[in-house]
Amino acid sequence: MADQAFVTLTTNDSYAKGALVLGSSLKQHRTTRRLAVLTTPQVSDSMRKVLETVFDEVILVDVLDSGDSAHLTLLERPELGVTLTKLHCWSLTQYSKCVFMDADTLxxxxIDDLFEREELSAAPDPGWPDCFNSGVFVYRPSVETYGQLLRVAAEQGSFDGGDQGLLNMFFSSWATTDIRKHLPFIYNLSSISIYSYLPAFKAFGANAKVVHFLGRIKPWSYTYNPETKSVQSEPQDPTMVHPEFLSLWWDIFTTSVFPLLQQFGLATDPHSHLTVEDVSGAMSHLALGETPAPAQPSVSSEERKERWEQGQADYMGADSFDNIKRKLDTYLQ
Known part of the structure; x- marks a missing residue:
């Protein structure tokens, strides 16, 4: 259908790699819709050419930044301000309906059946289920809606400093008005949910259709060995609870995306943060050079409780999967 599209966004070359894997995964699963990607000027010309080989449309947009340092500090994610650039997706009026997907989804x-849903359809956020997660949502491009969103962004800002807070403010009836706009969680299975409610993942995870790599640590931050098809990580890394998702991401990257990066001279470009160690070993070791976030220092039980309430649990340390699972096992026994 030429008037419907999957849309994603990349604001730099690292996220472009995620977008390329996402686009490749959509094609592998035989989507009948067009693929569009919004890119900002920070994406290199070479990377834009690679994107053009996977996406039907590569659209240059300006960066929108909330400048909301107070709320972004609460999230401890100052880089999320530029996610307001996502609002440009409503300007794609060449399409009658779209599904937006973050570049860190797979x-x-x-999932073409998502186009049967109406605006704004999205899955609940695991941190606060009365809010939707803005990593995957169905919407209708509209000049009017686009203008209203920009106005709200300018006049009211966002309660979290990023796009998710703003969109939940704008589409505030999502939680209570129409259950048909609540996407099943399998369309946006977040990494956080996997280890905060492990029994549910074991019961329903096999039905997952989209996995969302939430948090600072992205699939392209890891080291991968394509010979053993294994991802290496630090101990207690929560996103490694189900490494098959990361392995699948890297499998698509090495088979579909890496050859394109080589073709356009990006595979050994230091500016792309991609290094290939032991090139003579035919890609025996790939690493994307982003440093994982350090574990948070120990805090008092009261501070820990407050961080949980704010969605800032220490998943790399005291609240790691291993520790949570140990307590769950004790409780279940």
């Missing part, structure tokens, strides 16, 4: 099955 498609595990055909």
């Amino acid at each position: 498609v595990l099955a055909n």
Whole structure:
């Protein structure tokens, strides 16, 4: 369908690698819709050419930044301000309906049925289920809606400093008005949910259609060995609870995306943060050079409780999967 599209956004070359894997996964699962990617000027010309080989449309947009340092500090994610650039997706009026997907999502099955949903359809956020997660949502491009969103962004800002807070303010009836706009969680299975409610993941995870790599540590931050098809990580890394998702991401990267990066001379470009160690070993070791976030220092039980309430649990340390699982096992026994 030429008037419907999957849309994603990349604001730098690192996220472009995520977008390329996302686009490739959509194609692997035989989507019948067009693929569009919004890029900002920070994406290099070479990377834009690579994107053009996977996406039907590569659209240059300006950066929108909330400048909301107070709320972004609460999230401890100051880089999320530029995610307001996502609002440009409503300007794509060449399409009648779109599904927006963050560049850190991965498609595990055909999801064209999402186009049967109406604006604004999204899955609940694991941190606060009365809010939707803005990593995957169905919407209708509209000049009017686009203008209203920009106005709200300028006049009211966002309660979290990023796009998710703003969109939940704008589409405030999502939680209570129409259950048909609540996407099943399998369309946006977040990494956080996997280890905060492990029994549910074991019961329903096999039905997942989209996995969302939330948090600072992204798939392209890891070291991967394509010979053993294994991802290496630090101990207690929560996103490694189910390494098959990361392995799948890297499998698509090495088979579909890496050859394109080589073709356009990006595979050994230091500015792309991609290094290939032991080139003579035919890609025996790939690493994308982003440093994982350090574990948070120990805090009092009261401070820890407050951080949980703010969605800032120490998933790399005291609140790691291993510790949570140990307590769950004790409780279940």
